[in-house]
Amino acid sequence: MTNSFNRRDFLKLAALTSLSLSVPPLAKSAEQLAQPQDGKQNVLVIVFDALSAYHISLHGYDRETTPNLTRAAEKAVVYHNHFAAGSFTVPGTASLLTGVLPWKHRAFRFENGVVDSYVKKSIFHAFDSYYRIAYSHNPHVVRFLDQFSADLTKFTPYEQLLLTGNGIIQSLFKKDDDIANIAWSRTMVKDKGLSYSLFLSSLYKQYNENKIKAYKPFFPIGVPTIKGDDHFLLEDAIDWLNDEILKTPQPFFGYFHFMPPHDPYAPHRDFFGRFQNDGLQIAEKPNDIFAPFRPFELMITKRREYDEFILYLDREFGRLFDHLESSGLLENTWVVFTSDHGELFERGIQGHITPAFYQPLVRVPLLIFPPGGTTRTDIHTLTSAVDVLPTLLHITGQKAADWTEGVVMSPFAVSAPDPERNVYAFQSYHSQQNVVLKQATGMLVKGKYKLVYYSGYHDELGADGKLIQLFDIESDPEELNDLSNSEKGIVEKLLAELKAKYSEVNEPDL
């Protein structure tokens, strides 16, 4: 195959053909939907943390994990190839909220916020004429919301929707909450039977146990928790949200970030065991070079618990959606359903704290429910988390943000999507914010190819510290065949583009 010329032509032709078939109805609905009707429409962004598109039945997963989302999707624009900008909360959410990739907002590590230059470049700032309200179950996101608080009309405290927890630590040590929380957990919460404290940890455990005792029968593996002692119920959060949005002055922009299905997985008893022995065929894949040892059987169990936990959030999202519908809010509100990153249960990796960028880690759901929408539109072109901000501004008739790296997505964009568009994800887990990055994983998806470039991983990859992977995610969605040796031309081209981007953004003191 004379690769690049033919492939490009093929992609262009394929995109044009499909567009020529779909443009008339899409253009019409996009035109209708993009026009704010009478006055401004509300925007409601719902994020479920660590929800991988790979595990969503709406996106083709063999387990029926999202019956309610599938039902609601009949009134939504469904994005099937949507990518998070990073593989864990900090870079992923910061990109969603700022519309730029991690190499610009520089939130790389657990304790990072965005750099100062992006504090006034958030989605909340962009919707400055709206009543802006936000809540997050995830303390890392709370840090961003703290940073953006000048642009928030109402910022609901993290501890308000918790059954138990260390809200006081969060409030006392605002500037160092990540490390203060770790120390608190290690002191007071007996993790695998161990805690720094010899006596108080037992008393504290008893105190918390009493507080959650009533809910234990509903959660066979344990009451949902954020980090050891911060227990919560998604039902409570959704009930609160249902009340809150009715009371919120309109037009509003709401951002609500809920923890399920993030680890630890705690399926509700209504769903626990639902997928036990369901015969799902899970292929055993070779261990990744970055994988710690995790037995395959353990990952099968964890995967089942994760999938059953998704059923719980799906039910609660269904309740929220029904409430929006019955209250009439759906008629004048754009609702966005998405996630900040995915989760992986294969190749010896369980979770998402890994340098790897396999599809289950970065492909996340995105559904946009237009006000009064009645039909479903499926979009298969590549989209990115950084596109959410410009798209929401566009569809609500707001001024475009000049700082964003994203584009207005189909079907709302005026022009046809670029089939040669680059979609990136990036992480530099151990890097300081304002230095030249030495260790990083970069992902570039273009058309059907996905290039992953690991650099600076000397411990795992030897003196060179580099590794390149290339996958054809159309014909090999499970990423079983690394084409980096057989498709050197494509590797060269994509790597040159990624490196060009690196040299553009990888400057010290950004």
Place this chain on the structure above:
Amino acid sequence: MKNKFNYYSRLGLWSLFLTCAFPLHFWAIILIFNDSTWIAKRSNAWDSVGVASYGLVFAFIESLLLFFAVALLGFLVSTKWKEDRRIALMSTLVAVTALWAMTAQLYFFLNVTFPESWLLFFALVGHPLRFLYETAFILVLPTVAIPTWLILKFEKPLNFAATGIEKITLLTSLYLFFDFIGLIILVARNL
């Protein structure tokens, strides 16, 4: 100088505080060292120092709470015994309780597992949890009762306890110095 209740002297209270602080700091420091690698790997060495600082400050607070509780319990001990004997008794009881609390965690720290025959036996007794509690009580009771009796009754055990308290004073003072450094780091991280 004795306080107005004439029950504890300042020196006695200080000794009691140091005995309370010693095991709590000793254990916290072991686990802090054990955690330092993964925390440094998770973020960096400075964060590892941060966790250690918070851990030490929390250990100091726990020491204060334990000290107040023990000092209050000390009022239950009759004044027919002199203060040094009462302090030695309370300090020994703190040490014994702390040792048991450490043992409970060591089980996990050293990854100890009961032999299968023991587990089978526990299962066969019908009420395994009750059996374990009863066994624990039988084990703990003499470790509390015997030192109490020895210290209240004889001079040699009293002198032994007093020497022990004296020896840990220096080490605990060092721990308290670490706490102070930890507090400075904690403040610096939150400025």
